[in-house]
Amino acid sequence: QQQVKQSPQSLIVQKGGISIINCAYENTAFDYFPWYQQFPGKGPALLIAIRPDVSEKKEGRFTISFNKSAKQFSLHIMDSQPGDSATYFCAASIETSGSRLTFGEGTQLTVNP
Amino acid sequence: EAQVTQNPRYLITVTGKKLTVTCSQNMNHEYMSWYRQDPGLGLRQIYYSMNVEVTDKGDVPEGYKVSRKEKRNFPLILESPSPNQTSLYFCASRRVAGTLSTDTQYFGPGTRLTVL
Numbered sequence: 355q356q357q358v359k360q361s362p363q364s365l366i367v368q369k370g371g372i373s374i375i376n377c378a379y380e381n382t383a384f385d386y387f388p389w390y391q392q393f394p395g396k397g398p399a400l401l402i403a404i405r406p407d408v409s410e411k412k413e414g415r416f417t418i419s420f421n422k423s424a425k426q427f428s429l430h431i432m433d434s435q436p437g438d439s440a441t442y443f444c445a446a447s448i449e450t451s452g453s454r455l456t457f458g459e460g461t462q463l464t465v466n467p
Numbered sequence: 468e469a470q471v472t473q474n475p476r477y478l479i480t481v482t483g484k485k486l487t488v489t490c491s492q493n494m495n496h497e498y499m500s501w502y503r504q505d506p507g508l509g510l511r512q513i514y515y516s517m518n519v520e521v522t523d524k525g526d527v528p529e530g531y532k533v534s535r536k537e538k539r540n541f542p543l544i545l546e547s548p549s550p551n552q553t554s555l556y557f558c559a560s561r562r563v564a565g566t567l568s569t570d571t572q573y574f575g576p577g578t579r580l581t582v583l
Contacts, residue, residue, distance in 0.1 A: 360509070397573075443509055454512065455510075458509050459507055459509045
């Protein structure tokens, strides 16, 4: 049972375009939603995260949009660059339960020059 | 440099031959965890440890063992590996004092295991 569903599985974007990756969750107790970025041969690294008390968080070219009523959140990468080519994972957790992260299936992003 | 290290990075073995993947962190983190990454399934937690001598099952613990005798080390043991354990494995660690929103979970570089 996948508690966090992520789409699309793969995404190809031209340089300068906007990349959008979507996630939906089932457990309404989740209260922390991070995105991880993984380059080939490396472990995942925290990119940006949001808590459900805000609807949007922006860090540079990366923005998380959060829709609590729809139980959905998304990552937007503005002005996508070839260096953004990586696999992106959304995740969710219940902060009071400790450090347990539930991950989405992952999205392989390719940004063409 | 703060880091999580794993060894080996690549391993090819045969069914039934016991193996251990080591994980070590130099950040004095209490929490350590093992994940496996499979195409289309994301990362799934195998086991985790909140501190020395404290371990618990994650989502997919069958066929795996762990131990936490020292704070810095958290080895993953496959006593009788099977082909369905062919996967990419990641170790991770973080401080327990804070929450995930205040203390990032750091991942190691991964171990690619193939069981023939």
